Amino acid sequence: MMHRHPILRAVSKLLIAPIMLFALYVQFHGDYGPGGGFQAGVILAVAFILYALMFGVETARRVAPMWMLRFLTAFGVLLYGGTGVVGILLGGAFLDYNVLAADPKAGQHIGILLVEGGVGITVASVMIVLFFTFAGRK
Template structure:
């Protein structure tokens, strides 16, 4: 898409606010609408937009697929890790009250970490799924191989 000058300029202007908005939704989820799921999808949308306008190779340079693939597991493991951490502190699985000296602070830490895990998994999974479909779409069709 080398000739779409307007799209390229607008995309370059739009991507930083999209990423910033995703982070806002992620960390402001305690106070307003939003949370890990929405933030993850918005974060992924920025990468999808970049891939659509500048091509898959450029997007793969920004976010190497094997690293993004790894993050799909990292987010979920972070979530489970919070639960295991509370187990080690002598509380039931995913009971955040023991994570800090003050139960309310513990709840805040727990929610922050868990939402972070959700956001990481959702964003990286969405980028990965888009990546695989886009990669698959530009391969020669099944019959053309041989």
């Protein structure tokens, strides 16, 4: 796929790493500026989709195998729910982050980090799975 477009291939190779970096920035900077798990997940998925568009879905499936994506899809939700359950185990309510650390504010930070991480993982892997499923069908 796309063997006849050397410029597109070169440019997309250059772009994929910065896109992933930007996704991580959006993920972890969501506390301070616009951003968060939903946006970061989508941007991370875009990096994989660009790779799949340039080098073919089969090649991209070797980079991000389907079994791993399926696992990550569920894992993100589990991480989210698990953070809630840990809150219960530590004596708080479901999704109560105050009890995650000695200082309620630090607890909130940890809780939001984990929860946003869960959202990011799920959204990214879901978007990649959707693209692979549509594009991989003959």
